[in-house]
Structure formats: C-alpha cells, structure tokens
Amino acid sequence: MTTPTPDDRRPRPPAGGGGPAGPAQPYGHPRPGRAQPGAFPPGRPRPGAVPPGHPRPVPGYPIAAYRQPGYEQPYDDPGDSGRTLRSVLILAAIAGVVTVLVGVFYMAASPEQYGLADERSALPPRAQQNAAAPGQPYFQAPPTAPPPQPTVPAAPAMLPSTPMRLVIPRLGVDAPIKSVGLDKKGAIEVPPVGDPNLVGWYREGPTAGEAGPAIMLGHKDTRSGSAVFSRLDEIRNGDVIEVHRKDGTIAVFTVGGLEQADKSVFPTQRVYGESRAPQLHLITCGGIYDRSSGHYTDNVIAYATMTSTRPA
Incomplete structure (x- = not known):
C-alpha cells in the first residue's frame, strides 16, 4: 500500500468537476461567491481602484487624488511644496546676509556719513588770528608767514635748560x-x-x-x-x-x-x-x-x- 502524499490527502472534487461548490480552484484560493476575511463586497471599489470615468493615474501623483469628488486636476504633492518653500527661505536668507555685508562694508568705509565715527572724528577748524582783533577771520596765511603773536610783549630769552x-x-x-x-x-x-x-x-x-x-x-x-x-x-x-x-x-x-x-x-x-x-x-x-x-x-x-x- 502506498503512503499518500499531502496532495493525495487533500479533499478532491467529485468526478467530472463542478458540483455544488462550482469548478475546482487552485489550492488556497477562495471559491467564487464566498466572502473571505478582508474581501470587499460586490460593488465596493478596492483601495487604489480608479472609479469608472476617471482618468488613469499619472506617475508621480498619489492615487487618492483621483478618487476625490469633482476631480479635474491632480492635487500638488505636499513633498514638492515643502521642498519649494525651503528653497525660497534659503535663498531669502542668503540675500539678507549679502545685503547686511554690503551695508557694513559701506559704513566701515565712510563711518562719518553714517554717524559711526569714533573719537577719531572730524575736528572743526579753530584757527584764530589774535585776541586784539575780535571778529577778524581765523588765522590764515602763506606757509612762509610768521606765527601769530599775543598782545602781551615777549620776555627776554633765557639760557638753554631741558x-x-x-x-x-x-x-x-x-x-x-x-x-x-x-x-x-x-x-x-x-x-x-x-x-x-x-x-x-x-x-x-x-x-x-x-x-x-x-x-x-x-x-x-x-x-x-x-x-x-x-x-x-x-x-x-x-x-x-x-x-x-x-x-x-x-x-x-x-x-x-x-x-x-x-x-x-x-x-x-x-x-x-x-x-x-x-x-x-x-x-x-x-x-x-x-x-x-x-x-x-x-x-x-x-x-x-x-x-x-x-x-x-
């Protein structure tokens, strides 16, 4: 007597195929007409299915976009929008830094024009002629002219001393x-x-x-x-x-x-x-x-x- 293999021990349909359960199905597949766990009732579309009359999916767009009522155009991919926003923010930051650096360069080159000059700033001319002539213009003369003198007479010179x-x-x-x-x-x-x-x-x-x-x-x-x-x-x-x-x-x-x-x-x-x-x-x-x-x-x-x- 031959020992039956696992396939020999499977229940076999009646001779001639068919019967109450219908035609034979491959091993492990449900028979038609029987609801299986996770199966969808007739008439309800499966997830990701494109409803009748809707366009076929376009690569790069989510299937869910084609199942929205009143669909005309696919929705934008949120990932693309985020990348675009980040790029815009990065470019704006770079432009801001460049603007600040240019401004600092110009202010450093001409601090007196921006009110940033330190103690080493402009010194107003205060050249005077002498006290005996009030209202006269400030002391201005050719480089060979003698220095201005006070009204008080000079004292006699002394011997050298450090x-x-x-x-x-x-x-x-x-x-x-x-x-x-x-x-x-x-x-x-x-x-x-x-x-x-x-x-x-x-x-x-x-x-x-x-x-x-x-x-x-x-x-x-x-x-x-x-x-x-x-x-x-x-x-x-x-x-x-x-x-x-x-x-x-x-x-x-x-x-x-x-x-x-x-x-x-x-x-x-x-x-x-x-x-x-x-x-x-x-x-x-x-x-x-x-x-x-x-x-x-x-x-x-x-x-x-x-x-x-x-x-x-």
Whole structure:
C-alpha cells in the first residue's frame, strides 16, 4: 500500500468537476461567491481602484487624488511644496546676509556719513588770528608767514635748560616731557602711545625759554581713549602755558593763535623758522581720521610766545 502524499490527502472534487461548490480552484484560493476575511463586497471599489470615468493615474501623483469628488486636476504633492518653500527661505536668507555685508562694508568705509565715527572724528577748524582783533577771520596765511603773536610783549630769552613738565591750566593738562628725535623717514618722532599723558620735545631744536621755537608734540588720542592733546583745539588766544625747566625756572607762554593745516601743506617755515623771541609751538593731529592709512588728515598747531618767567 502506498503512503499518500499531502496532495493525495487533500479533499478532491467529485468526478467530472463542478458540483455544488462550482469548478475546482487552485489550492488556497477562495471559491467564487464566498466572502473571505478582508474581501470587499460586490460593488465596493478596492483601495487604489480608479472609479469608472476617471482618468488613469499619472506617475508621480498619489492615487487618492483621483478618487476625490469633482476631480479635474491632480492635487500638488505636499513633498514638492515643502521642498519649494525651503528653497525660497534659503535663498531669502542668503540675500539678507549679502545685503547686511554690503551695508557694513559701506559704513566701515565712510563711518562719518553714517554717524559711526569714533573719537577719531572730524575736528572743526579753530584757527584764530589774535585776541586784539575780535571778529577778524581765523588765522590764515602763506606757509612762509610768521606765527601769530599775543598782545602781551615777549620776555627776554633765557639760557638753554631741558624742559621737564608742561602745564596748561585751561585744558587741565599736566604732563611730563620726553625728548624725541627724528625717525627713519626724517620726521619728528611722536611720544610712545603706551603713555597717552606724555609730551614729546624735539631735542634738536631750542629748549622752552630759548630764542626760537621750542617744538612739542602730543597725541590727540590712542586706541584706548583720549590723550594729552585731545583738547588742544579748545585753546584760546591769551591762554597761559607753563613749561617747568630743569634749572628750576618756569617759562610762562601766552597763546597768540591756533591753526589747523592739512598735512600735505604743513607750514614748515612758520612752525620751525628762526625767531628772536622765545616761542612754544604745540602740535597734534586733527581733521578726519583716515582708516585706510591709520592717520589724521590735518595738524592742529598752537602758537605761543614766552611773556614771563618765575621760579618753580
């Protein structure tokens, strides 16, 4: 007797096929007319089926779009809309950053036009002629013209003596003096920026109280703030400047005028020219601060003449 295989043990339809259950079906398939779990009743469309009269699906669009009542055009894919929105936002952000950078560049190039200039800003001209001529135009003359003089007569010149300290009561200046020479370019050295309250005296010229111009320089400001001559432009004709000398005397100078000159047309003869009277010329920076060069465009020069002396 042969052992039946699994297929031999399956129930077989009656001979001749058919019968109450209808024709034989492949193994595992339901017979027609019997509802199976998950099957849909007749007349109800299966999920994803296209109703009669609707267009066939278009690749890239969801099938659900074709099952909406009154369908005419497929709906937009939400994924495409999100990608488009993100692209627009990214482009807008990039455009904003570029606009800000361009604006910062222009403001940095011309800070005074945007109200952003720091302490190194425009210095208004305050050149004066002298106190004896009120209402006269500010001091302006060819570079070879002599410096303006105060109304008080000059005092006799003294013997040389190293200047030690500069005092300007009106401006609140009380600063030590350091001797300076010439730099590699042939210009007078400026005092070290590490000490903003320091005045440089040009040691190759006369000392304060000698006949001729004693030249002293000071910074208007430094990167950390104001410096010794930050208010030199506020000096007025008739103001007093004192120089304490090493010999124990104080040379008292009276201001005769103030000048602002472009560095390209610096009045060399007026500042350094010989004179029989003892004079004091104070120099600092002025005008517009040029960020590209790191320097001011002008110089402010105060001219004073010694009018008296006294012991320290």
